[in-house]
Amino acid sequence: MSSSSKDVKLAVPGSRPSAYSYFNPKWPTFLTAVAAAFALYIVSGWRKGLVTQLPQSYALCASRGKGTIYTVDESNPQVECLLVQGDKIMDAGDKDKVRESWAALSLVHAPGDEASLAVLEVPKGHIVVPGLADPHAHILEYGFKMQLQLDGARSLQDIIDILESYVLAHPDVLNDTSKWIEGMGWDQNLWKDWRGGFPMAKDLDTPLLQGRPISIARVDVHATWVSERVLDIMGGLPERVDGGEIIRDREGDPTGVFVDNAMSLIPSPPRSDAVMLEYFDRAMQDGLSVGLTSIHDAGNDARVVRFYEHLAEQGRLPMRLYIMGMLENAQLKMQRRENFGKEGRLNVRGIKMFMDGALGSWGAALIEPYSDKPDTSGLLRIDPQEMRRDVKNAWEQGWQVNIHCIGDRANKIALDIFEEVLRDAQGNASVRRPRIEHAQIMQSSDLERTGKLGVIASVQPTHATSDMWYAESRLGPERIKGAYAYQTLLRNSPEGVLPLGSDFPVESINPLLGFYAAVSRLDRSGRSPHGENGWFAKERLTRAQALKGMTLDAAYASFAEHDIGSLAPGKKADFVVLNKDIMSVPVHEILTTRVAATVIDGRIAFGGL
Template identity: 50%
Template sequence: MSASDKRPGQRATARTPRANTDSSNKQVIYTLFASAAAGTAAWYYSFIHTPPSFTVLPSSYALCADAGKIYTADPVKPNVDCIVVDKQTILTTGALLEVQFWWDGYQNELIAKWYGNEPSAKKPLPVINLRPGLIVTPGLADAHAHILQYGFKMQLRLDQARSLSELLDTLEDYVRKHPSGPDTWIEAMGWDHTKWSDTDGSFPTAADLASRPTLAALPIALHRVDVHALWISPRALELTKAHNGGGLPVSVPGGEILRDSAGEPTGIFVDAAQSLVPVPKWSRQQVREYADRAIKDALAVGLTSIHDAATSVEEFELFKQLDTERKLPIRVYAMADSDRLTLKEAKQLEIYDTSPTAHVRMRSVKLFTDGALGSWGAALLSPYSDKPDAHGIMRHPEEELLKTAREWWERGWGVNIHAIGDRANKAVLDIFEEIGNDPDDSDAIAKRRPRIEHSQIMRPEDLQRSGKLGVLTSVQPTHATSDMNYAEARLGPERIKGAYAYQTLLQASRNHVLPLGSDFPVESINPLYGFYAAVARLDNEGNSPHGSGGWYPAERLTRAQALKGMTLDAAYAAFAEEVLGSLSASKRADYVIFDRDIMDESRPVGDILEAKVEATIIDGKVVYGGISGNSIL
């Protein structure tokens, strides 16, 4: 979503503050608060004519919505009418009468402490009434995403192609607009052969790229949507062979070079084999542009925190630089990318976590086990149902992964491990059980909050074991709806029962915590797509292999569960639940205003996809859009 998607603010007529009361009580509210501040003219209410959209907020204010339409994700007070914000912190929540009287007492305490009971020092509390129909939620977090890769993907939208022919058209159009020579690489991301209407579902080949004259002589490297397979052109294949001493290895540990019946490379490099392709490193200017694009688009869809799930040292330094320049409004919880760390970097890297409210943090590492289901790379205990000669790829043997995980664990780092297939998930649980085992402390593992990133295909016993151990399962609901049209064919009717099992994982969790993310740019950056997928188990057109009731509907989440997964649970997974994740007293004022009630279970589920963000607020400041309503002093 871009800024142009935001609906223009409408000038609303002045309305009285709400306190779960009807119009007959409005005069009572005025009288009560005028009396509470007798002798201080500032405490008498008068309407101030203001523009319909606030982009700069007072240092202190009460924000009020329709009765109960502020969804806090706080289990003690899940719905309130108003929140009181002072600078960057939420001071209290409740009905208008409650927060106004609280503010009066709060001011009295401050005056007694600092001003010697001087009445003139008392500050009035501006009340901003949102226009009818708007709701407020905590700022949304994406618990698993890739910031720079999103900006990279958006430069050339391969994901929009629904056929091989359409994708080749897109590439030819790009080449015409960006002329280049035979040694200038064209790199892009987003193709998905499972969605093409003009192929049989097999991987594309270098010959497919060479079928278009304008592409035939160019070095082209195209990353699959899940980034677990790379499709290259004949020219890129030539350069790859030259880069690797004139040929390619027969086998690659943790990866695969696909070959035809004659043993020749087809142009597809899977998982670790991708590192053989000498794609040029992004320039500093490109990296900065990709970050800027991702940040801009994230704010427009209500994201206030992002867990960057594989951050290189260079990328982390960029995030810190942006923060220093005050150009990083979102909060980035970075996971160090173990695959891109040199041995020296891995040994010297130190935890960077000044505060759970900081906009840049790094206290966990991302390790990898296997590939992805879409490229037959997810590591399975039994062969693929639609490819009996394949079990997937373990990118690192279990023994090596155990050794690496233990080293990070013993240095105090959080350990988050990518696992898709049932073999990979079993291996990760075995590792956490071994490295975290403490006979004297049954909560030793849970205290460290280790994470399985994806937790996609699991044995029934491992679904339960993850919760018993206290391992967090970080999932991406849109993966279920993206994969559902081919997942059962890959896995078979029994194994699929342990896949994308979100409700089961939530109920099994020791603390009922299920962090939700998107894995963008693999999926859309818009968190409402994930919210919808979690509660509907349908694609964006309202379809599923099981009909309009949703794909394996028993695994749906409620709207309240989905919101918590995108707010408080994500904060918990980043060791920040005491200060982020809910609209509660003493927490940071990170919140989002939507143009409709996505939490109302009586509304059609498809309405969620039509919702737009009116405003995104971080640390009490508007960072996207504006707040539509009236101000009352």
Template identity: 45%
Template sequence: MLAGYTYFQSPKAVSDPYYALCSRDGKGIYTVDAQNTQTQCIVIRGSYIIDTGLLQDVQKRWDKFTLKRLISPQPTPIIRYLRPGAVVVPGLSDSHAHILEYGATQQLPLEGTKTIQDTVARVRDYILSNPDLHNDTSKFVMGGGWDHTAWPTNGWPTSAHLDEDPVIRGRPVVLQSKDCHALWVSSSAIEASMPFPETVDGGIIVRDDVGNPTGVLLDNAQELLKQPELTEADLLRRFKVAVKDAHAVGLTSIHDAGLDPASLAFFKRQAALGDLPIRIYGMTYFDENAPYWGNQTKPIVGAGNDRLTTRSVKIFADGALRTGGASLYEPYADNPSTKGFMRLESDILFDVIPKFLRDGWQVNVHAIGDRANGIVLDAFEASLKGANVTGSRPRLEHAQLMTGDDMKRLGRLGVIASVQPTHAISDMWYAQDRLGPERVKGLYAFRSLIDSGARITLGSDFPVESMNPLSGFYAAVTRVSPDGKSPHGPGGWFPEQRITRQEALRGEGRMTIDPAYASFTENILGSLEVGKRADYVVLSQDIMEVPENEILATSVLTTAMDGKRVYGEPILEEI
């Protein structure tokens, strides 16, 4: 409820434009409130929801005959009906994504290439299609999304693969991997960054038999590469691309998982210029080589009309499973020479986590391997003794592979598991080879996490996976690829780990109310209730009812923030 406001107030006293958004069949609006209510109408005044209910009841409360009212010099259309079959859900949220990185990958997307040569050809074609780039061999060529696990070859790509092409040869080329844990670079880019150290804590410089860099840098070693600083125009272009695509898939709020100083400064500047076009919950990147700053920097909460909050810190514990950097208790099944690695020493985690919690910061830790998750939970357990967990809401980002005991501990401690279902249907094709038939059962075990009492929230990790939140919804409830396949057949990969549609949207609000809880905004976002901000999405069909194989055919008709349309078609209005 808005302070000092009663929703039975006469419309004559309402100064802001208002309207009712209604379905014609008595339901169709999923409020995602505590009772999982479906209703017929929500009434919106300005930026807020001021009433919900059946049309006849809403009409009685606002005007015994009609909702039409002269509230400005011109009549305002006040009842807006959904097209038949359409439904309304709260504005969708992505609990783990990378906004500016997504914009960067869209310049030269490498997702879906089938071979190294196919990828090189895409880079060459990009150069040829951009005259400014083609005519200046000193300009950096940037792209991302390549996935070596999808290529019919073992091992990493090399600089030589890029340099073999006469159009590419001699240019600085930097290509980010699909999981963002590896860079594939040209010889020119390497030479400009030399000399490299022999070893890198928390990272790997892939070398040949005589010790020369081959052109791939893993995890912390990526930081060794010297790249040109991004201009304001570069950042703005990336941001606009990401926001445009986000609105098109129904996203109104994004948790940006790791804002480096330049990105954070950019978002602050944008917020200072006016309302950001999307809500950003930013996780500030933790640099273990920098002095502790948690007691010096003041968190930002709800800046720019509740559009920007940065009250959390993002810490990387280990690498990624796809690139073999996830830290495991036992060696990789397909590479027994390694157990992966920690990107941070455990004593750093035990030192900084309690400090950040003490100074009022939410702590979000990237942990993928079972050993990394165990160590991080050890640090959380030690840090949370006597603490108000609801007040701090610590998060495990990814929580991909966990032992059964650690899943139970996760629930007992109240640590939020921020998971990405589309990772499961991407990784299921190679996961058993990498982990073995027994250990793989603890990978992406969403049902086990929920049954252990853990609170989970859904994200995509875009640009690593599809930005579309319905892809995550589909993956969570089916555990099959978009074409209905899995290593275990059409019933799903480890189908016992599926979650229900009610859990994904309504019952626990994984795409709506739980992301709001995980970002401390559940009082203003995440459900369509009186007093909350009017962020909503109109879907072309009811994803709670259609057959599973039709979920991904759902389109976003309209995305609205603060009651105003930011994407899609106008909703049918009756005057």
């Protein structure tokens, strides 16, 4: 058979060739190879536009020296081509293997049909990786933070300037002093010439801000700073709050900062559905642009879960969501959902619980007092007996249990409870997959016990590089050795699993920053307290470990490893095209890597090729 115009098809939008060519499975192998190679040569030489809509079936191929496909499939780690049909990966291998698979599929599905396969080329220098996941994040809080960001502040005056600029830029707020001003991101540890401790309500009393209700969350969302007007609205306050703290001055008067459970006293106005949708859309847009195809949303009440369910039913989830619910008055007020909604992208299978607070606000529960604040050992947000009861109840009802633990005391209590539950239920941890969220500071014995029990440690590498400038002063030279111990946790894991997330909006939504932090233990300037080799360099991860942590390990932590997380036949066609090879470039170049395309269910969700 000759290569007629019917056999070799070059799609031409206007006068420009597209980025894909076609080959026909019934051509002789030699002619097929020549025609496909010739078409790819023409495309690579003349390619000008981007493909933003993909055909139903196609091969994604990387030519030698022009790109690499990293599969995170242990049996087939790097391939030349992926064969995609609909929303699934049908095969992975070299061009000949994919061509043979397509021929077999065509004979089965369309015998006698002259079906041709589109071949899409990975651009020169680009790579393909599985869809990136964030196994610990806060979707709506990200949208909330983006409307008034405070994390760029490096002084109290910076905070004042940002707030005043916000007021002046919003006439409705400027002209109505009763409107609440809410934001997130301040961190007093970063302020120059700061007096120490927490800021106060009176620090917000400038002529423009005075008399306005202002409520701004700390970067870790474990402390909230309010204005004098909010204190007036709140009126009388309790002397103490279980699992929280009202910061007071020497006379016993509240200063304007509320820590952990005490934050619930602040009468912030509820969010409307319209506002939640605005926040959600912003998070999805930004997430897709940095290669996220899956997010584990860590902690939502029943109302927010219903919000996600409605979006799923309407087919309005642009990526896969694994939702962790929360107890309300010790009750579960939501249903478990598996592959729920029009496109099957919503799962509600986990329950998020809080054991303690955060290190930056001295709320992490420690066994011994803080080195830089010896009058406190942090906070337990719940009585251990109540936590034990709640964990057992959720476990008995079939939920995955995920406990927020920062301090070594919190981690020890959580592991004690998981050990009891697993023993009493004669359970296998790999079936229910209990998780500790953060697993940040542990005794060496508990680092080992986490692995023995099979408890998943869900960690955030950028927490290490954000905290490293003050963490040792908080914890001291001995206790810090058991903190942010990612390589140790991975080595101890019986399944070889260490999900890597960001906790956005506490940290950046960009997963490549987490990848960089995991493999370098450096900040974005290439610095660390221990020099250019990284902070506690022995706890660095390899690049292969880090990529697996934000793909297949994240999938495992959400019971989805058979469907997503690697580029293997039978799995969903979720993948990301990056403009640099993060697996081989100098480490600092990871920070300048950009997403060219994000593909979910075989369809482009962001960018193009």
